[in-house]
């Protein structure tokens with residue numbers, strides 16, 4: 001069965017993801033997450049996805065790449081903001097929200113420590129859009145959604161709900 005992203009406001013999106021204890025625990029999950037990213041199902045399939053978006057509360061982020069090269073899987077990620085980072089107004093989509101967008105303030109420079117697909121610990125810097133997408137994913141792992149950080153999206157969502165349809 002292919003994975004399907006949960007639709008907001010499913011309460012499972014609010015669960016805090018637990019650390020992964022072994023590669024075996026997430027091997028099948030990672031393959032399915034990669035398949036999800038490979039399959040263009042709708043306009044909102046992004047370049048990054050978290051296990052949390054499917055209702056699996058484990059600390060896993062997968063990035064879409066051309067050939068799923070080694071650095072596309074981030075297990076048990078932790079992020080810190082670089083001291084010289086600036087703030088950027090990011091227009092964001094989320095696979096759990098259909099095609100709603102919202103503006104969120106994000107940092108432009110981060111460092112992430114994680115385990116890769118071979119369970120090897122890595123530390124890597126990210127900037128620009130990649131840094132922003134990773135912050136969006138890190139929020140998911142804590143049960144935080146982009147609408148929590150952006151008033152304009154909340155506005156949009158309540159309007160759409162009132163009209164009785166989700167675009």
Ligand SMILES: [Zn+2]
Nearest residue numbers: 093094095096
């Ligand atoms: Zn999202």
